[in-house]
Amino acid sequence: MPTHPPPEITRRPMGLRWAVAGSLTLHLIALGVLLPAFKTRPPAVPDQPVVITAVVVPPAEPPRTAPAPPVAPPAKPPAGPTPPARPAPVPTSQPGRAFMDAPPAPTAQEWAQAATYTLKNAKRYRHHWGQHLRSLMGTAHEGPDQGAVRFRIEIAPDGQLARLDTIWSTSPSVEQRARAAVRQMPPLPPTPTGLPLVFEKTIVFDPWTAETPPLYQNDCEPDPPQHGNRFVWDGRTPQVVAEQAVAVKLDPAAYEECLKQLPQDSIEAEAASDKRQQEQWASPTLGR
Template sequence: MPSPRPLRLLLAALLVAVHAWGLWGISADRLAVRVPPPVAKQEVVMILPAASPTPPPEPPLTPPPPKHQAKPPKAAPPLPTKPAPIAPTDPPKKAPATLAAPATPSAEEWALAGQYTLKNSKRYRHTWGQHVRSLMGTAVEGPDQGAVRFEVEIAPDGSLARLDTLWSTSAKAEQLARQAIQQMPPLPPTPTGKPLVFQRTVSFQPFETDGPPLYKNDCQPDAPRFSNPFAWDGQAAQARGHQAPPPPMSPQELAECLKQLPKDSLEAESAQMRRQLEQGWSSTISR
């Protein structure tokens, strides 16, 4: 009976050999060269583009002009043409301004004016001027408009004694004013029974009216008129002139004076303010 040791060694050697044989088979299969199958041949066909036409020959280059060659003269610029004249167009015509004549004083107004003795018959003078303007008609803007100033003298019986033109800005206005004065009816006697001399401006313009005067200050004494205190006629003795203020009214005279004063209207107030503005506030004496 053989010994167990050599038998074990033989079995071990067989196991090692089998194991090595398996490993070698796997490695040989991996290391085997695999030849690819043959590939069919392919023909390559190249398509060339069509031949382009022959380009035309280039024109010969022109040599540049020499530097010393004179430059051609520049053409003269065209003369400016004058624009066609524009026909003038007339501006739109505007209607001229007009101002109707004031109302003719009534018989009642003339009766009250014939009794007013204050301030050189102030109410009589105003009524006379209003009557003249009412007979002159409507004033129209234009060359005929203007004003005229007269010096008038009324006789005690109310008739016209004298009429002088001091100045005039329109011949038409003066003509119409004189015609109106000749057409006036007989006037009442003067308030004082004496000749009445005064100056009056008649306006014949479409933007100016002669409003009624104020009467509230007519009982106050007149302010002294200015006179040059150094005036000398060359013959009399030189002395400085001095005007004495007028004497004040007595209570009875003041009461009688206040009875004559009519009630002032709003038109009279606005007319007085306008006159003061035109005069530059140089005087507060109403006309």
């Protein structure tokens, strides 16, 4: 039999083997890096609402106290005559309300001095009349019974009340109280001039206003002239210009005699006069 020669074994070079091995290694590394990125992630869980549960704590029960022991009834007084009940005292003030007591009435000596004071339309007589009336009206309380009334008074020469007219009033009850006090006034001395005395007087009945005595130190001075329109004309009579008013002064002898009649002013009267002048002439911005 013919013999064939053995096939020739071809050998590949070593460089090709290393190239194939390196390529496989790089592919494996790439697969290991990229494969986790393609894995599916679990779906996101939606946000759940926060539920707040309010816990109500019941109030603590108050401590229980033992019941008070029964009180024995008071012993009955022995039989006998019942004493007469005493009348309850009448309070001069009411709790929680402002009040002002009535001023004292003028004394008999003060009325006698007022009956001889002829200056300024019997100024002292008029003041004592209002003070006496206010004293008879009693204590003034804060509330619906307070107010003021202005009278026009005419007193006969013998001291008797001839006429009493109401000019205005802020409270019917105050007017009724004042008229009732007028009927209670005792007989008054004769007027200083021996003529009917006509004047106006405001009676204030509240817990804040007090009747202050007037000042007498300027009563010998002449009254200031009343300035008006000198050129006023009624349109019918001949038109004339009135004379300028001038204050009339007393002669020195009459002035000295008048000063002897002036009474001594009280501290209350001077303080009230200073307060009136300050309220009248003080600047609105003073004290700011």
